[in-house]
Amino acid sequence: MLVEAEELVKVYPMGVRALNGASLAIGRGELVGIMGRSGSGKSTLMQILGCLDRPTAGQVRLDGIEVTRLADRALPAVRLRKLGFVFQAHNLIPTLTALENVALPLRYLRLRPAERLARARGMLETVGLADRLHHLPSQLSGGQQQRVAIARALVNDPALILADEPTGALDTQTARQLLSLMRRLVAERGQTFLVVTHDPVVGQACDRIYEMEDGRITSTG
Amino acid sequence: MEVLRNLYRRRTRTVLTVLGIAVGIFAFTVMGAMAEKFNRIIHGGEAYFQRRIAVHSTGGLLRLNLLRPVDIDIMRSTPGIRHVETQVMLALDETAGFELAPRFLVGIDLPNFARAQLLGGEAARLHLQRGTWWQPGEEGVAVLGSAVARKMKLDVGDFLEARGRKFRVMGVLQETLSLPDGWALVPEDEARALLLESSPLLRALALERFWTNAYALIDPTDGNRLTDQLAHSLQRGYLLHSPEQLAKATDQASTLLNTAIMGSGAIAVIVGALSVINTMFIAVGERTREIGIKKAIGATRWDILREFLGESSLIGLMGGLLGVVLGAVLTSSMNRWAAGQGTPVFLLTDRLVVAAMGFAMLLGALAGLLPALRAARMDPVQSLREL
Numbered sequence: 274m275l276v277e278a279e280e281l282v283k284v285y286p287m288g289v290r291a292l293n294g295a296s297l298a299i300g301r302g303e304l305v306g307i308m309g310r311s312g313s314g315k316s317t318l319m320q321i322l323g324c325l326d327r328p329t330a331g332q333v334r335l336d337g338i339e340v341t342r343l344a345d346r347a348l349p350a351v352r353l354r355k356l357g358f359v360f361q362a363h364n365l366i367p368t369l370t371a372l373e374n375v376a377l378p379l380r381y382l383r384l385r386p387a388e389r390l391a392r393a394r395g396m397l398e399t400v401g402l403a404d405r406l407h408h409l410p411s412q413l414s415g416g417q418q419q420r421v422a423i424a425r426a427l428v429n430d431p432a433l434i435l436a437d438e439p440t441g442a443l444d445t446q447t448a449r450q451l452l453s454l455m456r457r458l459v460a461e462r463g464q465t466f467l468v469v470t471h472d473p474v475v476g477q478a479c480d481r482i483y484e485m486e487d488g489r490i491t492s493t494g
Numbered sequence: 495m496e497v498l499r500n501l502y503r504r505r506t507r508t509v510l511t512v513l514g515i516a517v518g519i520f521a522f523t524v525m526g527a528m529a530e531k532f533n534r535i536i537h538g539g540e541a542y543f544q545r546r547i548a549v550h551s552t553g554g555l556l557r558l559n560l561l562r563p564v565d566i567d568i569m570r571s572t573p574g575i576r577h578v579e580t581q582v583m584l585a586l587d588e589t590a591g592f593e594l595a596p597r598f599l600v601g602i603d604l605p606n607f608a609r610a611q612l613l614g615g616e617a618a619r620l621h622l623q624r625g626t627w628w629q630p631g632e633e634g635v636a637v638l639g640s641a642v643a644r645k646m647k648l649d650v651g652d653f654l655e656a657r658g659r660k661f662r663v664m665g666v667l668q669e670t671l672s673l674p675d676g677w678a679l680v681p682e683d684e685a686r687a688l689l690l691e692s693s694p695l696l697r698a699l700a701l702e703r704f705w706t707n708a709y710a711l712i713d714p715t716d717g718n719r720l721t722d723q724l725a726h727s728l729q730r731g732y733l734l735h736s737p738e739q740l741a742k743a744t745d746q747a748s749t750l751l752n753t754a755i756m757g758s759g760a761i762a763v764i765v766g767a768l769s770v771i772n773t774m775f776i777a778v779g780e781r782t783r784e785i786g787i788k789k790a791i792g793a794t795r796w797d798i799l800r801e802f803l804g805e806s807s808l809i810g811l812m813g814g815l816l817g818v819v820l821g822a823v824l825t826s827s828m829n830r831w832a833a834g835q836g837t838p839v840f841l842l843t844d845r846l847v848v849a850a851m852g853f854a855m856l857l858g859a860l861a862g863l864l865p866a867l868r869a870a871r872m873d874p875v876q877s878l879r880e881l
Contacts, residue, residue, distance in 0.1 A: 320875050325790060325874045325875050326875050349795075352790060352791065354792075358787075358791060360787070363783060366787065368500050368503055369496060373495075373496070382792070426791075
């Protein structure tokens with residue numbers, strides 16, 4: 274398994290239990306969805322799987338590494354080398370062009386500028402934006418911005434891409450195009466996606482769905 | 495590039511912040527150039543007195559401030575004193591009022607002066623920029639310091655009119671940026687005659703030979719010993735300054751002056767730095783989500799810290815550059831004006847330019863440190879909640 278989470282508990286300082294023993298497993302090359310109502314704990318689960326936050330109890334193994342045991346200072350390297358992120362909106366750095374946004378993780382990997390830009394260009398071609406390399410985010414449509422975000426998430430060749438409501442700010446037609454891009458990446462590259470959503474259209478595009486309620490996984494479909 | 499674009503994105507704020515630093519660095523540069531000029535004058539004097547014991551009469555009876563041949567003989571016969579340089583010094587123009595670089599007629603005996611030049615050390619030597627020295631015995635001749643030549647618009651072949659006499663200009667000295675720039679060197683006998691003409695008392699005393707200043711030329715290491723010895727052997731009524739005492743006094747004066755002038759310039763820069771802190775805190779607040787995204791995709795604390803420090807340092811650098819350029823424009827135009835009055839007031843040295851630029855950048859970086867640390871320590875989860 275690429276991702277194994279066991280009995281995750283997250284209690285916030287005010288005593289709110291966002292996760293209450295959630296467990297899941299994701300294999301390589303899967304497009305897995307997490308669905309649930311607002312406040313069910315799905316965003317907290319994604320933050321913990323994305324090494325942005327730590328669980329109060331339980332453990333997460335990602336690509337063979339038990340990330341919950343790692344020191345705080347080791348987590349940026351895990352995010353950089355093993356993970357990619359796509360958020361609902363405002364994903365991109367507004368002062369950087371599409372090409373520079375995609376190349377950003379490679380800068381943190383300390384690659385040389387020429388290599389960064391070459392790889393970023395290739396990734397933008399993969400998501401169908403070869404003609405928008407030098408556009409700023411404000412010059413791109415919502416769908417194009419999300420494709421740039423996917424290209425950026427892909428560029429460091431991560432084991433897992435975490436997408437939090439990636440279609441939340443898109444119209445239905447554009448959302449379908451984005452989902453079809455994600456499906457193509459799963460099929461052609463064996464890319465693994467974990468998508469947090471409450472959009473049934475997204476749910477239909479997933480290989481499997483985890484339903485969440487009150488911080489627990491209640492069903493798998 | 496990203497740093498530049500971030501600054502451009504908030505260009506009005508950036509321009510205002512850069513101006514804040516620029517005003518401070520401008521003040522620092524102008525005041526620093528003034529301090530450098532005074533330092534050069536002070537250290538020029540220090541170099542001049544490195545191998546000299548200055549002997550001044552405190553006046554005694556009638557407060558005439560003069561040295562007589564008997565005093566010079568005592569100095570000359572003291573073992574360890576290699577030569578005694580004598581001068582008759584008087585104001586070149588008594589009607590001139592306050593002058594930034596006071597002008598003096600300095601009467602010298604050419605062979606006596608030449609020997610003092612030889613023994614006084616290279617740092618204290620006066621060089622001709624153009625023209626020649628006069629020959630011993632020549633009368634009505636002068637060699638001018640650079641500031642006198644410039645202020646009175648005189649050159650070789652022209653006539654210097656001073657205290658009712660005319661002196662043909664034989665030569666002009668190289669600029670020393672120190673006191674000799676304000677001197678007009680003339681034959682000693684003529685300076686003495688002018689002094690006598692202006693003083694009925696001196697005429698009544700029927701003094702034939704006297705001087706206003708005398709300098710004992712010595713080896714620098716002998717300064718204190720010979721000063722003590724001269725203090726004993728000369729009659730009362732003389733003030734002696736050893737090279738060590740003068741060096742100490744000039745160092746103290748220089749330190750005090752530098753602290754006062756540069757300190758007030760530094761305060762102006764620090765006020766500018768406060769505007770950088772403010773601007774950078776606003777920038778961090780506005781870019782919270784950006785910071786969250788960057789952290790999510792793998793940026794370390796150091797990556798974020800470096801980015802914001804880069805921006806504040808660049809603001810400092812731009813402010814420094816603008817401030818130094820404005821300072822250079824003002825000091826050079828003030829100098830052009832002051833040159834007509836005698837001596838430039840400002841001296842913009844390389845080390846001052848480097849110090850001003852370095853200071854601006856360092857303050858920019860320091861001012862950016864707190865906001866940058868706040869950005870670097872942001873929790874990515876909290877940051878990503880910002881829209």
